[in-house]
Amino acid sequence: NTPLLAIDHLDVSFQFNDGKYKALENITFSVADNEVVGIVGESGCGKSLTAQAILGILPENACIDQGSITFKGANLVELEERKWEDVRGKSISMIFQEPMTALNPLLTIGKQISEVLKKHTNLSKAEIRERTIAMMREVGLPRAEALYKSYPHQLSGGMRQRVVIAMALIVQPDLIIADEPTTALDVTIQAQILELFKQIKETRKASMMFISHDWGVIRSICDRVLVMYAGRIVEEGSLSEILQNPKHPYTKGLIEAIPDHRKRGKALFTIPGKVPPLKERKGGCPFTDRCSRRMNICAESFPDSVTFDSNKEQTVNCHLYSKEGVLTS
Ligand code: SF4
Ligand code: MG
Numbered sequence: 001n002t003p004l005l006a007i008d009h010l011d012v013s014f015q016f017n018d019g020k021y022k023a024l025e026n027i028t029f030s031v032a033d034n035e036v037v038g039i040v041g042e043s044g045c046g047k048s049l050t051a052q053a054i055l056g057i058l059p060e061n062a063c064i065d066q067g068s069i070t071f072k073g074a075n076l077v078e079l080e081e082r083k084w085e086d087v088r089g090k091s092i093s094m095i096f097q098e099p100m101t102a103l104n105p106l107l108t109i110g111k112q113i114s115e116v117l118k119k120h121t122n123l124s125k126a127e128i129r130e131r132t133i134a135m136m137r138e139v140g141l142p143r144a145e146a147l148y149k150s151y152p153h154q155l156s157g158g159m160r161q162r163v164v165i166a167m168a169l170i171v172q173p174d175l176i177i178a179d180e181p182t183t184a185l186d187v188t189i190q191a192q193i194l195e196l197f198k199q200i201k202e203t204r205k206a207s208m209m210f211i212s213h214d215w216g217v218i219r220s221i222c223d224r225v226l227v228m229y230a231g232r233i234v235e236e237g238s239l240s241e242i243l244q245n246p247k248h249p250y251t252k253g254l255i256e257a258i259p260d261h262r263k264r265g266k267a268l269f270t271i272p273g274k275v276p277p278l279k280e281r282k283g284g285c286p287f288t289d290r291c292s293r294r295m296n297i298c299a300e301s302f303p304d305s306v307t308f309d310s311n312k313e314q315t316v317n318c319h320l321y322s323k324e325g326v327l328t329s
Contacts, residue, residue, distance in 0.1 A: 002073065003030035004207050005054070005175060010067030012046075012053050014278065021278045023049055023062065024231045031175065036201055036208040038222030038239070040215065040254065044275045045228040047211045051177050054209075055094055056084040072174065090120060093168035097180040099160035102167070103152040109136075110148030113166045120171070132170070139166045140196060158189035165196065169204070176200075179211040190217075197221055215258045219243065224313075227251045230275055230286035232302070237314035247308075247316040249291045285319065293320055 012024040024046050031037045039047045052058050054069055056076060069076040072091070076084055088094075096102055104112060114132040117123055123131070129148075136144035139162045152160055161181065168176055178197070182190040198221055200206055212218050218225060218239070225242045227235040227250065235248040246252045253271035273290035276282075284299040285291070291298065297319050306321045308314050320327055 003032045004035075004072065005031040005209075006068075006070040007050075007054070008068045008070070010050075010053060010069065011065040012049060012058065012062055013065055014059075015061045015063070016279075018279075021281075022065075022231065023278055024053065027053075027067070027233060029226055029233060029236065031207050031209060033207055034205045035224065036210055036222050038218040038225045039209065039211045039228055040213065040218055040225060041228035042213060042254075042275050044230075044277070046231040047213075047228055048179050049231075050228070051094070051179050051209065051211060054177065055088055055092060056081070057088075089116065090171055091173055092175045092177060093171060093173040095161075095164055095168050095176065095178040095181045097183050099157065099164045099184075100152065102164045103160060105152050107151075108148065109141075109150050109152065109155070109163050112152075113163065113170060116167070116171050132166075135166045135170045136163075139163075139169070140192075141166065156189075157185050158193060161185065161189075161193055162196065165193075165200075169200065173206075175207045175209070177209045177211070180213070181210075182217060183212070183214070194220055215243075215255070227254070230281055231278075232286060232317065234287070234318070235314075235316045237311070241311060241314050245314075247314065247321065248287075248318050249293050249320070250287050253290075285317075295319060 007030070008028050010024060010027040011022060013020050013022045027050060029037070039050065041047055053064060054076070064077055067077070071087060076087065110132055113135060114128050117128045117131060133144045133148065136147065141147055141159060141162050152163070155163065182193050185193060194217060201208065201221060210218065210222055222239050225237060225239055226233050227242070227248065229250050235242065235246070235251045242251060243255065246255050256269045257271065259268060271290055276286060276289070282299070284301055285303060288294050288298045303317045303319045305315050305317050306323060
């Protein structure tokens with residue numbers, strides 16, 4: 001049973017005037033059919049870069065050093081640019097934080113949502129319009145007929161994000177990658193857009209990668225979670241396991257920092273320190289400087305991946321655990 005998407009030992013680095021710096025290291029994970037995988041971590045940990053690598057839209061000074069990205073059986077890393085673009089247009093849809101970046105201010109909403117149908121199908125004008133309007137209704141855009149002729153600036157931020165979601169869905173992608181899709185929106189609108197994603201998950205059985213720094217978002221939609229820190233995946237497991245039984249000190253810190261409504265007014269926990277900037281990363285566990293559990297070995301080598309006897313699905317990279325997944329200190 002091959003997964004829809006499998007990333008294997010992926011390394012990505014940036015080239016600067018003063019040298020080459022590794023931004024993603026040994027990234028390995030998969031997304032199965034009908035599965036929603038969340039990527040969490042603070043900003044600067046490589047979440048968006050991972051998405052960009054999958055889509056073949058890395059910044060100009062970044063490149064894939066090694067590893068593979070296998071999507072529906074084909075290694076995207078080995079594809080020509082043109083074919084990768086094809087995959088991007090038809091099989092993988094991306095939804096970004098800021099809807100305006102995905103929209104053309106000069107084209108009507110209807111034109112933008114229907115564009116891919118014109119490009120990739122032989123449907124008649126009437127059919128295209130019909131499908132576009134049905135899609136607009138599905139994502140909760142009111143008065144679709146009238147809205148068809150509107151321009152992006154005439155819409156609110158939440159409505160624009162619905163338009164972007166309609167554009168992402170209309171191609172019937174196998175995989176949707178959403179990068180902080182609710183972060184730029186007001187709190188009430190965030191909740192509505194999140195509801196829409198949950199509805200998409202249920203009705204379309206879509207596979208998704210959901211990137212967020214917000215556990216409220218991750219918790220409400222993801223089946224499985226990857227925790228990234230400084231360009232590495234440091235823990236992976238089912239949502240419930242990660243929330244109830246986090247193993248990595250970084251994951252524990254993130255979960256302790258989740259705002260708790262019951263403790264309103266109490267000072268929130270924050271992990272001291274910050275993610276090391278790209279050029280200041282050293283060998284060893286990248287969390288060493290911030291970790292209250294650090295040992296001598298932590299600064300020396302990056303810990304191997306450990307699986308747990310009790311739960312083979314959960315893995316962690318931390319020297320606190322022995323090969324057999326036992327807490328050693
Ligand atoms: Fe902390 Fe060491 Fe584990 Fe890194 S490897 S998280 S520094 S205990
Ligand atoms: Mg980001």
